[in-house]
Amino acid sequence: MVGLLLRLRPTVVVVVAAVVTGLLSGMPLYAPEAAAAAGGPAREGLLNMLGRTFADNRLVSLFIITFPAIGLCERFGLQERAAAWIRRIRAATVGRLQVVYQLFRVLVGALGLRLNGHAAFVRPLVLPMSLGAAEAQAGVADVELLDAKRVEEIKATDAAAENYGNFYGQNLSPVQPGILLVYGALKGLGYEVSLWRMILFTTPIVLTSIVLGALQFLWLDRRRTKASGA
Amino acid sequence: MARAAAVIFSLGTVYLVAGAVLACFAVLTFADRQHPRRWGAGAFWLILGIIFGVGGVLPHWVTGALVIAMVALDAAGQVRPGPAPERKEEQARHARELGDRIFVPVLALPVVTFLFALAFRILGLDANRGALVGLGFGSVLAMLIAMRLTRSDARTLMSEGRRLNELMGSVNILPQLLASLGVIFAAAKVGDFIAGGIVRLVPEGHLFLFVVANCLSVALLVMVLGNTFAAFPVIAAGVLVPLIIRPFGADPALVGILTLSAGASGTLMTPMAANFNIVPAALLGMKSEYSVIRAQVPVALGLLAVHVLLMWSLIRFSR
16 A cells, blocks of 8 residues: 555555565475475465465466457457447537537447557547537637636536446456456355346346436536626 | 366366467567567466466466566566557558447457356356356457458457557556455455444444445545555455355445445545546646546445435345
């Protein structure tokens, strides 16, 4: 915890935490495996346990195997085509655009794709489109004429739409690291759970996140229309 | 025959493929003279490839030593991305011709994953395993389709995979390391310590208050750590298993995934999750770096409350 605050490499922090915790609880640093296998009284060594659990949890990092295909598709226009789909969104207001973008982001996550949406979509596409919609709503011809507080709010909620869609949508796919971590961690604690049941139970949460996001975006829309009408 | 199929369509095969993919990344990095740390970074990915490929048969202490070596390379600042391969003019032209067909390989991934899970289920095997094996075979199929569609060779395929992999860097192994940390915490009885602290605050046997404590503590820990992955193993060992799963017989799949996503409420409210909350503020040119967090707080709190109610009612009424 302190390490992360000091901005050390996160991998180092985790391993140091593991070693310190293990040593404090009296685990030996290393124990010959033959003794443990023979059912001897010796406790498993820290190094042995680190190796065993890291190998047992390989499935958590299995998403790396998708990189060659996704990387090649990116080189041949995957992001550009996805962007073209976003541009096709016909939304008259900022709020509706954000609702549709959040849905798009849930879909991307559910397909098992990981991408940095803030850089890939929000900055180049969603923000210009929502500022365009805001100009039309306010009946002005230039971003400079929009209220500064309103622009800040649009930017913040664009980023929020990306985060809501990304965080909750990814749990709908059995190949995303979050759900695999739950599987791996619970397995380590002695519980084998079904990936599909986890997806089932997370579905109401995804729906709630979509509803709450939509309420926020559309409420801000309404507040603005009222303000500009007054 | 059936035995041969069981060997081919196993998690072991998928791990071997993943190990081979990582070895390709490592070789390309070793050969990349423009890479600022080609030996260190290449060694890091090669070691991970070895653990993937043969981690199941290596003595555990050897794997443990290899993990320490990887983390040492990362600590020494060796694990950095190389220069991205340039996009050639013909690739850009071909991309325009392909249009939406570029989605085909990417969609093959979830389709094959799902079909494998379904097939395993029909055969009376573990559908989890089916999904993971399907992810492996789906990736291989996606690679083949992508190469054919884009008329690229294996070298281009692997260089592009390496580009994505190195861009994320050592963060890629963090979830796996954290899952290991969770087991070590459990062995060191850290969980019992946390559970003991909560039991002192909450009257014993009170399901609703334990669910509140669980969801609040994961969200708060995420706010401190900035990362759901880091918080989950601690809370799972310290709160979820001893206070909710064991005494109340709650479904581990249900409470596991809901605890993870309750943690996302914390992510939405903390500047420690800089990638999601602070970097975008700069990227979108906002006046205050806290604007994104401020916008997200009401929704995050609302979702946290929904998590508590959903988890409590599903445990309560499934008993």
